[in-house]
Amino acid sequence: AQKVTQAQTEISVVEKEDVTLDCVYETRDTTYYLFWYKQPPSGELVFLIRRNSFDEQNEISGRYSWNFQKSTSSFNFTITASQVVDSAVYFCALSEGGDDKIIFGKGTRLHILP
Amino acid sequence: DAGVIQSPRHEVTEMGQEVTLRCKPISGHNSLFWYRQTMMRGLELLIYFNNNVPIDDSGMPEDRFSAKMPNASFSTLKIQPSEPRDSAVYFCASRGGTGRFQPQHFGDGTRLSIL
Numbered sequence: 001a002q003k004v005t006q007a008q009t010e011i012s013v014v015e016k017e018d019v020t021l022d023c024v025y026e027t028r029d030t031t032y033y034l035f036w037y038k039q040p041p042s043g044e045l046v047f048l049i050r051r052n053s054f055d056e057q058n059e060i061s062g063r064y065s066w067n068f069q070k071s072t073s074s075f076n077f078t079i080t081a082s083q084v085v086d087s088a089v090y091f092c093a094l095s096e097g098g099d100d101k102i103i104f105g106k107g108t109r110l111h112i113l114p
Numbered sequence: 115d116a117g118v119i120q121s122p123r124h125e126v127t128e129m130g131q132e133v134t135l136r137c138k139p140i141s142g143h144n145s146l147f148w149y150r151q152t153m154m155r156g157l158e159l160l161i162y163f164n165n166n167v168p169i170d171d172s173g174m175p176e177d178r179f180s181a182k183m184p185n186a187s188f189s190t191l192k193i194q195p196s197e198p199r200d201s202a203v204y205f206c207a208s209r210g211g212t213g214r215f216q217p218q219h220f221g222d223g224t225r226l227s228i229l
Contacts (some may be wrong), residue, residue: 033215045205045220052215092223100169101143102218104157 004105012111023092031097118221132194139208149205
């Protein structure tokens, strides 16, 4: 069975600090897909990034970076030089190769304090 | 480009009333998903469609819930009769392309309150 664990329920950091959001997944498939979504206070869900199980390259997009490690079944998300606008709930999600469904973690609520 | 469009954005109604939530997926997307989000249970998949055909409705909580997709550009989620425990944010998402690597794109959600 597939499962996504975001152990950090809530994190608060001061603006300009770096912060890492953890995501650990479980799956028996060799082909799977990982996603991160952002839900700002306004409530919408915004797609941030996707990764397939065959691509372990880390990715950087501006202040955002993602570290995918199959050896530890983790797909962590780091925000560098955090800003107040980064305050949101962040969801990690997993889809197995043979399934249309995405399983979401419980989310991490991130507070960036001015 | 237009994203997924949901209506209404907010709905407040009394228990026992029928509620209909609407969704217009992104043009060209062939999969549509309905989710419910609550504090207690997080994001739950209710039902999804591929090419307008319901594939998995195992997440629909009760027979009071039903969903339809009469064509590629429109879907409804109906609750009849509604109950206070149905209060939640309901999201619609669509996915295009070929393969499950494509991300789901979400609408802004409908915040439903049943009094």
